[in-house]
Amino acid sequence: SAVISQKPSRDICQRGTSLTIQCQVDSQVTMMFWYRQQPGQSLTLIATANQGSEATYESGFVIDKFPISRPNLTFSTLTVSNMSPEDSSIYLCSVFRQGNTEAFFGQGTRLTVV
Amino acid sequence: DAKTTQPPSMDCAEGRAANLPCNHSTISGNEYVYWYRQIHSQGPQYIIHGLKNNETNEMASLIITEDRKSSTLILPHATLRDTAVYYCIVRNSGGSNYKLTFGKGTLLTVNP
Numbered sequence: 054s055a056v057i058s059q060k061p062s063r064d065i066c067q068r069g070t071s072l073t074i075q076c077q078v079d080s081q082v083t084m085m086f087w088y089r090q091q092p093g094q095s096l097t098l099i100a101t102a103n104q105g106s107e108a109t110y111e112s113g114f115v116i117d118k119f120p121i122s123r124p125n126l127t128f129s130t131l132t133v134s135n136m137s138p139e140d141s142s143i144y145l146c147s148v149f150r151q152g153n154t155e156a157f158f159g160q161g162t163r164l165t166v167v
Numbered sequence: 168d169a170k171t172t173q174p175p176s177m178d179c180a181e182g183r184a185a186n187l188p189c190n191h192s193t194i195s196g197n198e199y200v201y202w203y204r205q206i207h208s209q210g211p212q213y214i215i216h217g218l219k220n221n222e223t224n225e226m227a228s229l230i231i232t233e234d235r236k237s238s239t240l241i242l243p244h245a246t247l248r249d250t251a252v253y254y255c256i257v258r259n260s261g262g263s264n265y266k267l268t269f270g271k272g273t274l275l276t277v278n279p
Contacts, residue, residue: 096267
């Protein structure tokens with residue numbers, strides 16, 4: 054398995070500000086993903102974090118709102134920019150490692166925008 | 168990836184087997200059936216996956232019908248800690264497609 058550390062675990066932010074969420078994995082991984090889980094809803098994929106290049110975003114998500122970095126094979130960040138109350142969600146990091154067939158998830162970052 | 172259909176909720180008595188169904192009638196030949204669960208306030212956890220044969224591990228068993236259009240996840244002796252949302256996901260395990268598409272899942276409530 055992979056041990057994934059997400060920081061912060063939760064935060065309360067003012068609207069109009071930005072929050073950067075970190076995802077650190079205990080070993081090198083092939084793929085890293087960011088998901089959003091709105092209150093009472095299922096998980097929705099935001100983007101694939103690509104090492105050394107721009108992230109690949111899913112329909113409905115844009116880089117200006119959710120800039121992502123992945124400087125190496127064990128670390129990625131997701132920024133939620135210019136936040137509004139609608140951004141209140143749990144944001145989850147997920148990874149795939151070479152040779153594994155299943156994904157591993159972090160515990161998530163619970164974001165509340167007021 | 169093929170779409171899946173699950174009942175929104177199920178109840179099970181503690182100590183009994185929990186059988187969670189999933190329909191995936193449009194599944195293609197190279198797509199696997201994966202099950203994950205999400206306990207409240209935690210990230211999803213992998214349970215099991217299979218292609219066409221029945222699979223068993225320390226957590227659960229997966230029964231896939233012969234036509235592969237549906238499957239059942241079995242928790243043989245459910246405990247209170249198995250209360251969670253269970254997601255059935257169909258995914259092409261080959262190539263570079265590592266993305267998971269989550270449906271609404273089934274909320275399993277294990278009652279004492």
